[in-house]
Amino acid sequence: MEGSPSMAYPPSPWSLRGRMHVSVWAVPVADVPALPAALSGAVRVVRLFGRAFIGTAWVDYQPGGDLSYHELLAAVLTRAGWRPRVTITHIWVDSVASRDGGRALWGIPKDLAVFAEGAAAASTADGPVASAALPRGNGIPPRLPVGFNVVQDLAGRPCTTPVRSTARYGLARVAWTIAPDGPLRFLAGKRPLLSFVAAGFTMRFGTAQRV
Template sequence: MSIYPPQPWNLVADARVSVWRVPAADLPELPAEPLLVAGHASVFTAWIDYTPPGQLAYHELLAATAVKGRRVSCSISEIWVDSEVSLAGGRELWGIPKDLATLDFTGDRTFTATAATADDWIATAAFRRRGGLPLRVPTVFEVAQLLDGTLLRTPVSAKISPRAAAADWSFNPAGPLGYLSGRRPVTSLELPASQLRFGA
């Protein structure tokens, strides 16, 4: 018997997201062709706190790049969680390359986060909420990953309430997110109480 729920996973999440413009030459290896505009790709980094009443509760840091597809698509190149259940499910169901890390989140209106492995720190960030109406927006996209050598496109649907935020990030320049070190995000958002359905 699997230690993780069968797909789809129905999750509830508080997320903080930043968007970066990264030259194609600086992108990490991806399983699908990046979607480029003027030689740059959009990279999304997110701190996510999965909470009840969702099926799983854990913390996550990820980086994903917009890639070509039939609909809005991304590929996750780096991702850390503090849940062995999430790690196993992500890898075995969808080919998402999850690793374990220590993830510490604090605060609400001013949110801070740190991620580190036993070997070194990965990233830190601080988000400050800005004004905006909490409109509920449905969205659908795909996550493209390699599973057993085959490109798998996993559907994701979500209901989100995006709110503008200001964010300050620091990345370990020698770490796996070092390609973002020294850059500034194009925009940042808070997505409180998001509802996600991940998988088919």
């Protein structure tokens, strides 16, 4: 879908659909990527027994949504008071429109990467980022709703963005290979606590812009 004549990406909110594999990791708090200074008074990293929780995801945004592209991301579980939040620290896409829109609309620090054809493998000009062996399971019915809020640094201020989706969920075994000298090296050599597939998801990311 084309954006309006004044922009090269769709306006908020984005309606997206596709397939996603998510893994959840528990890592030492000292290994957690630093959050932007603009978020210091807005969110805190969730800690439990000296560990923090990071989610990683491979996403195939498929035709039928506002944009179709591939994505690899890492996000930290944070909290605003006692309200859970998600803060994306690393994210790569193979769509210029997604990169530019994510940065401009919500402060999501998207960069471009090359995704291997037909495989979960991403690399940049600096080298490999990560790869994974993804199962083919399609989750189980019924479709379940999920909602959460993403908090990012947008032009030096916290920006909270709602995300709402439905999908068929199922546990999955995702075998990750993280480049030990790449940007996700804080996960290299570790195994996720659990992984799952969100099959056939539909997602609404963001809210309508005020005119």
